[in-house]
Amino acid sequence: MTSIPQQTLVVVADGHQAILLRTHGVKDSLSLTEERRLTPKNLAEEGPSGSRPEEQTPRQTDEATFIKQLAEALFAMKQANKFEHMVLAADPQSLGQLRDTLHKTVQASIVLTLDKELTNHAANDIAGIIRTAAG
Numbered sequence: 001m002t003s004i005p006q007q008t009l010v011v012v013a014d015g016h017q018a019i020l021l022r023t024h025g026v027k028d029s030l031s032l033t034e035e036r037r038l039t040p041k042n043l044a045e046e047g048p049s050g051s052r053p054e055e056q057t058p059r060q061t062d063e064a065t066f067i068k069q070l071a072e073a074l075f076a077m078k079q080a081n082k083f084e085h086m087v088l089a090a091d092p093q094s095l096g097q098l099r100d101t102l103h104k105t106v107q108a109s110i111v112l113t114l115d116k117e118l119t120n121h122a123a124n125d126i127a128g129i130i131r132t133a134a135g
Contacts (some may be wrong), residue, residue: 001135002112004030009083009109011074011122012118013090013098014127015063016040018070021123023087025128030131032123040066067094071101078106087130089114 003026009022010032017039021032040062056064077083086109095115097119099107114133118126 003132004087004111004130004134005085006059008085008087008111010068010087010126010130011089012131013067013070013088014094014117014119015060015066015091017119018073019084020118023127026063027052027134030134031129032105032130033085034123038070041069063094064092064097067097068101070102071095071098075103076104078109083109085109088113089116089118089126089129091115091117110135122127 004023006023006026008023010023012019012021019037020035022035024031024033036043074086086106088095088110090099092115095113112130112134114129116129118129121129
C-alpha cells in the first residue's frame with residue numbers, strides 16, 4: 001500500500017505532452033485537478049540528452065528532446081519548492097527516458113510510478129487508476 005499525500009504532483013506524460021495535476025483528498029476520496037500542460041518547445045534548436053542512435057527517426061528524436069525538456073521543467077519546479085511528492089505516469093518508452101534524465105532530487109520525490117499511457121484519460125479516470133495502484 002502506497003500513501004499519496006495531499007497536494008502530490010501527478011505527472012502524466014508521453015513523448016508529445018505532459019499534464020501536471022494535483023491530488024486532493026486521500027485514499028478513496030483522492031481526486032485530481034489539472035494545473036497545466038507542457039508541450040515541446042524549439043525542437044529544431046534543442047536536441048535530446050546524450051547521443052542518439054543513427055537509425056533513430058526524427059519523431060523519436062523530438063520525443064526524446066521533449067522528455068529532456070520535461071525533466072528540466074520538473075527539476076526547476078522542485079528547486080522552487082513547487083512539490084514535495086510526485087506520481088509519475090508515462091508510456092514505457094517515455095518512462096524509461098525520463099528515469100534516465102530526472103535529477104536525483106526529483107527521483108527521490110516519486111511515491112508511485114505507473115507504466116501506462118494516460119495522457120488521453122480524464123482526470124477522474126487517472127485518479128481512479130492511482131487509487132487502485134496505491135492500494
